[in-house]
Amino acid sequence: MKSLSLLHLGDVHYPETRHGAAVIDDKDPGFSAALKARVSPHRLTAVMATIRRLAENQADLGGVLLSGDLTTNAKVGEYKECIQYLQKCFGGLQPWESDGLHVVPGNHDVNRSKIPLPGSDDEPDPVPHADSLEKFEEFRTAWAEIGRPILAVDAVRVTELNASGCRLPVISLNSCLGCGEYRRLPARFQKAYISLLSETKTGRADHRDLVEQLDTPAFDDTHLADIASTLSGIPSSVPAVVLAHHGLLPQAVPRVAPYSEVINAGIARYRFAGCNKPIIYCHGHIHESAVEILSHPEGGRRPLVTVSAPVLDAGFNLISFYFTDTGLVLGCEVTRYVFQNYGDVTPMEPIRIPLGDRDEPEYASDALSVRIGKVLSRKATRFHALFAAVKSQSADVEETVEEAGLANASPAEDEVVERLREMEWLGVVEITARVQAHKHWILRRRLV
Numbered sequence: 001m002k003s004l005s006l007l008h009l010g011d012v013h014y015p016e017t018r019h020g021a022a023v024i025d026d027k028d029p030g031f032s033a034a035l036k037a038r039v040s041p042h043r044l045t046a047v048m049a050t051i052r053r054l055a056e057n058q059a060d061l062g063g064v065l066l067s068g069d070l071t072t073n074a075k076v077g078e079y080k081e082c083i084q085y086l087q088k089c090f091g092g093l094q095p096w097e098s099d100g101l102h103v104v105p106g107n108h109d110v111n112r113s114k115i116p117l118p119g120s121d122d123e124p125d126p127v128p129h130a131d132s133l134e135k136f137e138e139f140r141t142a143w144a145e146i147g148r149p150i151l152a153v154d155a156v157r158v159t160e161l162n163a164s165g166c167r168l169p170v171i172s173l174n175s176c177l178g179c180g181e182y183r184r185l186p187a188r189f190q191k192a193y194i195s196l197l198s199e200t201k202t203g204r205a206d207h208r209d210l211v212e213q214l215d216t217p218a219f220d221d222t223h224l225a226d227i228a229s230t231l232s233g234i235p236s237s238v239p240a241v242v243l244a245h246h247g248l249l250p251q252a253v254p255r256v257a258p259y260s261e262v263i264n265a266g267i268a269r270y271r272f273a274g275c276n277k278p279i280i281y282c283h284g285h286i287h288e289s290a291v292e293i294l295s296h297p298e299g300g301r302r303p304l305v306t307v308s309a310p311v312l313d314a315g316f317n318l319i320s321f322y323f324t325d326t327g328l329v330l331g332c333e334v335t336r337y338v339f340q341n342y343g344d345v346t347p348m349e350p351i352r353i354p355l356g357d358r359d360e361p362e363y364a365s366d367a368l369s370v371r372i373g374k375v376l377s378r379k380a381t382r383f384h385a386l387f388a389a390v391k392s393q394s395a396d397v398e399e400t401v402e403e404a405g406l407a408n409a410s411p412a413e414d415e416v417v418e419r420l421r422e423m424e425w426l427g428v429v430e431i432t433a434r435v436q437a438h439k440h441w442i443l444r445r446r447l448v
């Protein structure tokens, strides 16, 4: 079995997370601030050190996803400082230096002062808002200035990780097209306001007073069509990753805010879930870890999985994809790393999501799988007993193997282990005590 992994980092919110958020129960504002800093774990520092260690030791790591809100106040200076900070922490690491680094804007990265005011109700808008990308320009330039023109703004950005025959396309998608855009107040309020002003000496309403700025997330429909087109060109056994700032569904915690959901998320869900490709949609924005699986009645068995990462100083996600030796996807594991108040950043139990479809012809069983399938039963069996049965020359097994025209070599133990892991991803076998050494496994055939 082969694997490819990605680091998924959520909202950075620099510089707050850099300069605050030490873990301390501070009841004395008069005490030495320097000493407080020395005795307290610092959340972001601990998280970054853990990521660095992981990136240095995780051989299959191919990329890093930054899901937006690198800053909070959309100041270009802070944005550049954030990039420098990330560069200092991760510079030189292969996944950071490669095309596998993806970044998208968040709603806090939008420069609201660059957003043109709309016209009045009686006049057309001075510029079509959909064409106004000025609000992203400084942040796009900030990445370009360090030689990484990767901030996806006016088109989707597609790169492909490729290792030992395993493919993983990664697609950046801008969900902030509507963030910071204006809406005109309802006509009755405009009229009342203009009327009130006309009764004063200063008297004339500026149309800036007749609008409000909202945080409306939205995708460009042509970007969604481009992604659908890209996905249609890859086999269903190849998973794809889509990175955006906003989620496709409302968060679990009730949110009371106008226009807070992506206004065309429904189209994205239908397009992604309906394409019969395993898609992992990674996002931030909600400042929480969450994994949800969506499906479409006509979309086949391949799921659309949404994964959100928390604010970076609270943790991050490691997303690992598993493939057969011939490059067919089997599944993915989402491991959430969480900052603990005593200063460590620890992995939670991975969430395993099968992505393969055993009924598709390309997943057809080989000789060894046939052999294992023949001896598996609903009755629980220890690994050593199953291995012995697989190796045995029972008439049943040989007949099946010979009928299938398959080789009759005695399999090695590690081959059987690998094949059982694949069969587990495909839902054929249930492995109890999977995280222990395979000698402790208890196996049984799953009901299908």
Ligand SMILES: [Fe+2]
Binding pocket: 011, 013, 069, 106, 108, 285, 286, 287
């Ligand atoms: Fe945020």
